[in-house]
Amino acid sequence: MSDIRVAIAGIGNCASSLIQGIYYYRDGKDDIPGLMHTEIGGYRLSDIKPVAAFDIDKRKIGIDLSKAVFSKPNCTYVFQKDIPHLDVEVKKAPVLDGCAPHMHDYPEDVTFIIDKDQKPVNITDELKKSKADMLINYLPVGSEEAVRYLAQCCLDAGVAMVNCMPVFIASDPQWAKKFIDKGLPIVGDDIKAEVGATITHRTLAKLFTDRGVKIDRTYQLNVGGNTDFLNMLSRERLKSKKISKSQAVQSIIPHHIEKDNLHIGPSDYVPWLKDRKLAFIRIEGRQFGDSPVDIEVRLNVEDSPNSASCAVDAIRCAKLALDRKIGGPLLSPSAYFMKSPPQQFADNLAREMLEQFIRGERER
Numbered sequence: 001m002s003d004i005r006v007a008i009a010g011i012g013n014c015a016s017s018l019i020q021g022i023y024y025y026r027d028g029k030d031d032i033p034g035l036m037h038t039e040i041g042g043y044r045l046s047d048i049k050p051v052a053a054f055d056i057d058k059r060k061i062g063i064d065l066s067k068a069v070f071s072k073p074n075c076t077y078v079f080q081k082d083i084p085h086l087d088v089e090v091k092k093a094p095v096l097d098g099c100a101p102h103m104h105d106y107p108e109d110v111t112f113i114i115d116k117d118q119k120p121v122n123i124t125d126e127l128k129k130s131k132a133d134m135l136i137n138y139l140p141v142g143s144e145e146a147v148r149y150l151a152q153c154c155l156d157a158g159v160a161m162v163n164c165m166p167v168f169i170a171s172d173p174q175w176a177k178k179f180i181d182k183g184l185p186i187v188g189d190d191i192k193a194e195v196g197a198t199i200t201h202r203t204l205a206k207l208f209t210d211r212g213v214k215i216d217r218t219y220q221l222n223v224g225g226n227t228d229f230l231n232m233l234s235r236e237r238l239k240s241k242k243i244s245k246s247q248a249v250q251s252i253i254p255h256h257i258e259k260d261n262l263h264i265g266p267s268d269y270v271p272w273l274k275d276r277k278l279a280f281i282r283i284e285g286r287q288f289g290d291s292p293v294d295i296e297v298r299l300n301v302e303d304s305p306n307s308a309s310c311a312v313d314a315i316r317c318a319k320l321a322l323d324r325k326i327g328g329p330l331l332s333p334s335a336y337f338m339k340s341p342p343q344q345f346a347d348n349l350a351r352e353m354l355e356q357f358i359r360g361e362r363e364r
Helices: 013-024 101-105 123-130 144-157 173-182 197-210 227-231 239-250 303-323 331-337 347-358
Strands: 004-009 048-055 090-092 134-137 160-163 185-187 214-224 262-269 276-286 292-302
Touching: 004 123, 004 303, 013 048, 013 303, 048 123, 048 303, 123 144, 134 144, 134 303, 144 160, 144 173, 160 303, 173 185, 185 303, 185 331, 197 214, 197 239, 197 276, 197 292, 197 347, 214 227, 214 239, 227 262, 239 262, 276 303, 292 303, 303 331, 303 347, 331 347
Parallel strands: 004 048, 004 134, 048 090, 134 160, 160 185, 214 262
Antiparallel strands: 214 276, 276 292
């Protein structure tokens, strides 16, 4: 099999877990936990090859990606220390709206340090020079302008996109048409985690509704200590994130829940949690005879490795689509790996569709 040549935008905790994972699973052992698919269409994790990297933090720019993934403000769980020199220099991306103004008020070890005098590269040119197959987007929540810029760079450079952010590209009809017209696949938007708050919430909501319980109200409260949670203290940057997480849960529930009774979204930044995420989920409903029932769950997970498990599969599915010359939003991978796909499906159905896609039976 050929390499999967991947460019990465945003060398934060999620990118760190992704790169660590490529080398943690490099020997191809099937008995190591954490993978949904050891192989997808003949591609293993060892076939994923980073070829370009972009960031805005001066501590990462100009150094090899193998070192940048461990640079501050990254604080994720380290499970693979031994990463060889990758010969991929991190280059400066245009900042645009990629850094919230309030981030400058925090200590340097938890936020971005931006050199305003350093000129950004042309992302389109870099994608072409690196001969990337695709770009995976890990920009901060609220980077609406910056993500759209990256999407246009993908179109101009002729590369696929995996959009892990809640900026609606694959699920936006106008952007979707652009990728269709260019014959370029895109998986998006807003990545789910392997066992994260959204997939857990959806599973519980599906259990309630399948068993005849009418859900009256529900919440999901999330706290964490990584840079993304710090970034999300700026509530004006949360609009798309709250829409993405809310519709991911509402889509499982067959009746509409009023806005005041459906509360889903990040809640606070707790520095000492680092990359650990705590999710608190509550569902209240009525069962037989209108008798009340409720459930509460507390999930404690390392946030970025949780995301990387889905990212490595999304990357390999995007490569399959390139090989098969399938353009536009990939419905099956997007439905299974993303919170806001172009079309929502129950997770068990999305999984069946995904397996059919991998076997080449769908989306030709």
